[in-house]
Amino acid sequence: xxxxxxxxxxxxxxxxxxxxxxxxxxxxxxxxxxxxxxxxxxxxxxxxxxxxxxxxxxxxxxxxxxxxxxxxxxxxxxxxxxxxxxxxxxxxxxxxxxxxxxxxxxxxxxxxxxxxxxxxxxxxxxxxxxxxxxxxxxxxxxxxxxxxxxxxxxxxxxxxxxxxxxxxxxxxxxxxxxxxxxxxxxxxxxxxxxxxxxxxxxxxxxxxxxxxxxxxxxxxxxxxxxxxxxxxxx
Amino acid sequence: xxxxxxxxxxxxxxxxxxxxxxxxxxxxxxxxxxxxxxxxxxxxxxxxxxxxxxxxxxxxxxxxxxxxxxxxxxxxxxxxxxxxxxxxxxxxxxxxxxxxxxxxxxxxxxxxxxxxxxxxxxxxxxxxxxxxxxxxxxxxxxxxxxxxxxxxxxxxxxxxxxxxxxxxxxxxxxxxxxxxxxxxxxxxxxxxxxxxxxxxxxxxxxxxxxxxxxxxxxxxxxxxxxxxxxxxxx
DNA sequence: TGCAACTGTTACAATTCGTTAGAATCCTGA
DNA sequence: TCAGGATTCTAACGAATTGTAACAGTTGCA
Numbered sequence: 456x457x458x459x460x461x462x463x464x465x466x467x468x469x470x471x472x473x474x475x476x477x478x479x480x481x482x483x484x485x486x487x488x489x490x491x492x493x494x495x496x497x498x499x500x501x502x503x504x505x506x507x508x509x510x511x512x513x514x515x516x517x518x519x520x521x522x523x524x525x526x527x528x529x530x531x532x533x534x535x536x537x538x539x540x541x542x543x544x545x546x547x548x549x550x551x552x553x554x555x556x557x558x559x560x561x562x563x564x565x566x567x568x569x570x571x572x573x574x575x576x577x578x579x580x581x582x583x584x585x586x587x588x589x590x591x592x593x594x595x596x597x598x599x600x601x602x603x604x605x606x607x608x609x610x611x612x613x614x615x616x617x618x619x620x621x622x623x624x625x626x627x628x629x630x631x632x633x634x635x636x637x638x639x640x641x642x643x644x645x646x647x648x649x650x651x652x653x654x655x656x657x658x659x660x661x662x663x664x665x666x667x668x669x670x671x672x673x674x675x676x677x678x679x680x681x682x683x684x685x686x687x688x689x
Numbered sequence: 690x691x692x693x694x695x696x697x698x699x700x701x702x703x704x705x706x707x708x709x710x711x712x713x714x715x716x717x718x719x720x721x722x723x724x725x726x727x728x729x730x731x732x733x734x735x736x737x738x739x740x741x742x743x744x745x746x747x748x749x750x751x752x753x754x755x756x757x758x759x760x761x762x763x764x765x766x767x768x769x770x771x772x773x774x775x776x777x778x779x780x781x782x783x784x785x786x787x788x789x790x791x792x793x794x795x796x797x798x799x800x801x802x803x804x805x806x807x808x809x810x811x812x813x814x815x816x817x818x819x820x821x822x823x824x825x826x827x828x829x830x831x832x833x834x835x836x837x838x839x840x841x842x843x844x845x846x847x848x849x850x851x852x853x854x855x856x857x858x859x860x861x862x863x864x865x866x867x868x869x870x871x872x873x874x875x876x877x878x879x880x881x882x883x884x885x886x887x888x889x890x891x892x893x894x895x896x897x898x899x900x901x902x903x904x905x906x907x908x909x910x911x912x913x914x915x916x917x918x919x920x921x922x923x
Numbered sequence: 924t925g926c927a928a929c930t931g932t933t934a935c936a937a938t939t940c941g942t943t944a945g946a947a948t949c950c951t952g953a
Numbered sequence: 954t955c956a957g958g959a960t961t962c963t964a965a966c967g968a969a970t971t972g973t974a975a976c977a978g979t980t981g982c983a
Contacts, residue, residue: 516871519871519872523872525808541795541797541798542797544798544801545795545797545798545800545801548798548801548802548804548805549801549804551808552805553805553808554788554805561775561779563775563779564775564778564779564782566779567778567779567782567783568782570782570783571782571786571787571788574759574785574787612928612929612930613929613930614929614930614931615929627831647931648970648971649931649932649933649971650930650931650932652970652971652972652973653930653931653932653972653973654930654931655971655972656971656972656973656974657930657973659972660973666937666972666973668842668844670832673832673833674938674970674971674972675847676846676847676848676938676939676940676969676970676971677847677939677940677969677970677971678847683831683832846938846939846940847939847940848939848940848941881941882960882961883941883942883943883961884940884941884942886961886962886963887940887941887942887962887963888940888941889961889962890961890962890963890964891940891963893962894963900947900962900963908948908960908961908962910948910949910950910959910960910961911949911950911959911960911961
């Protein structure tokens, strides 16, 4: 399991530096952005676990951004803001933020609050074994076997298993192509993109997906893939 | 779905009363406890969704209780404490609390923070709030599917879904083009206007709107759009 | 050695979605 | 009421992205 990924969106370089340093020291991967536009562009390629967002951004309505983030991404959103009024905090939280920290903040507290968000996320999706159930299917990763509701079995290859496991680890969450490439040990660079497509295509065939109307592996044009279906690991 | 269940553990009657009132008013079921002993006894029979815990309890070590709660129960724990030092907050959070509110607190903020905890819990597991009903239609945002009253399904694309979601989030309210552009992450530039028009046009087609007489997405010339129809999110 | 399974590559088909352009609609003022 | 400009609608186009069949190199095994 790779280190949790935290993004920082703040227009003040000093804040970006402090937060980046302290979070990296705490063992997280981080990426900082000065403008909302850059940040949103990056979201097409990566999926952060926690997003730190400063509300007072020059180039966008911070609250609208938070709302979008909370709804569309599975990530936790922590607002960092200079506005300390109760009303500000309440609207921020109601709009979908998971926490609200006011400036000036103590870096140690920020780390603790980021950890709290991560802890909860992993707690609810705790997994253990190597067998997973979803939508009438059972995947046995120890045997490389996919079993349908009738008990009919098909084997899947190692490469297909990698993709399937990635999906089953983060169901109902957007998985960007970059992230997938990363997780699949994809040779960074050239045309591994096509190889990924092919892997997914083959997996879809084994899951008997209707190409016109996939029910499990959904493509989000320009963004990535999303696995639908409730997953239970055993 | 029954109302979420929130427990309050505080030795001051006045605080119990305030929190109980305001949380019930917000639509939660609540139960208050003055001593940790009573609270832990009750836990054998009920499973709260969120626990508000005051650290300065006379009959137990609050932090140890929080630690136990966070580990054993699935509930989210919010600490309410008179101690406002950063170090107190950090240890509270590190021990497993999901949030830390210092006294004196504003009741509205407590409600907002309780809601934030609930939202995240359901988001990662049950994934509610992704289906909306309106005028005989059902929109499944998790599956990118639009279903008519006959149960006939059409898929919609990501871009179409963004527009639809925006409308369903603010029904019967004017949405200006600028606002829409902002929410859709529109490239700040000039001719995104036309792109928006096209998105809406495509959405209208899928909703089988009569161009002469749209019943759902109404254009307000020179101002924006307004979505008619009662929306129920599920 | 021969065979079968696996997996990346290539090439082309299909889809998405912004852009363009001209038609349709709305508003204002005469 | 009508002309004319502003605004919005939408069919059509095309660039970018994604799907997949076919092929080829590799590996493992009998």
